[in-house]
């Protein structure tokens with residue numbers, strides 16, 4: 001086997017991975033960043049990025065291009081190459097990273113593979129993604145100011161995001177397929193008290209239809225099985241799918257402890273229980289999953305990797 005030796009392999013080219021690539025170069029690490037599909041990760045799932053300091057109303061692609069240019073300008077090597085496995089190379093403490101296009105023998109690894117929003121699975125969900133279907137209320141809520149939004153999901157984060165949306169939207173219809181919400185009683189009470197919120201229990205969204213933007217929504221009553229189609233002016237409403245996220249932690253099996261939802265447990269230096277293996281961004285257990293926190297994690301992880309390798313670090 002012909003494995004290329006590296007100080008550091010960064011898995012994932014979202015904001016956490018790209019920020020790690022920038023900080024790895026600042027420590028003069030010989031690193032490579034491997035991205036499975038397209039640079040930017042979840043940043044390219046939305047037309048407008050909110051809440052990234054200094055770049056109001058950024059478009060996702062523009063921000064990714066700027067991060068990539070900054071990393072490559074410093075000499076970072078970034079490859080489009082999906083990683084298929086990650087393992088410890090015997091007792092050496094080094095890692096074997098197998099990607100479709102090559103194998104790496106790495107002294108340290110940062111996994112910045114992110115998380116995917118869980119999809120609800122109704123007809124039209126993919127078609128209207130970013131144009132009527134959103135997976136992040138904090139990010140996209142502003143686009144629905146004074147509009148009607150449907151929230152799919154009955155867990156704590158769906159309920160909290162529904163309350164957040166009720167401050168912006170004219171009406172929030174929370175659609176829950178069971179006869180109760182899973183969210184904590186206090187949050188459910190708050191939803192019930194909120195005049196802008198309507199709860200539709202035992203209901204599922206089965207389809208969205210329209211032109212550029214959605215203009216109709218089909219809802220099934222799970223008690224009777226009957227589906228009703230509601231029509232609205234095109235673009236006057238949106239659907240937030242808030243049924244959880246799926247962390248991309250399959251590569252970490254056996255190497256890293258995970259919480260009950262599957263997120264990687266790290267310390268505040270992004271270190272895991274395996275020396276030399278760091279996790280940054282949405283894949284790790286943390287209170288806020290946004291671009292700014294992913295970029296911060298990537299910076300800390302690369303600096304921790306440099307320290308682990310005995311190199312002088314900033315800060």
Ligand SMILES: Cc1cc2nc3c(=O)[nH]c(=O)nc-3n(C[C@H](O)[C@H](O)[C@H](O)COP(=O)(O)OP(=O)(O)OC[C@H]3O[C@@H](n4cnc5c(N)ncnc54)[C@H](O)[C@@H]3O)c2cc1C
Nearest residue numbers: 012014015016036041042050083114139281282289290291
């Ligand atoms: C619709 C939507 C809108 C959002 N809007 C905002 C917003 O306005 N503001 C904000 O701050 N945040 C927003 N977010 C959240 C933000 O995008 C994420 O918190 C952030 O992108 C997480 O960064 P990350 O680098 O940890 O992971 P990701 O962005 O998920 O990137 C992970 C990358 O790793 C790659 N990868 C996974 N597995 C492998 C593998 N085996 N090999 C190689 N590569 C792999 C993936 O392809 C992906 O590119 C939004 C999220 C969504 C879904």
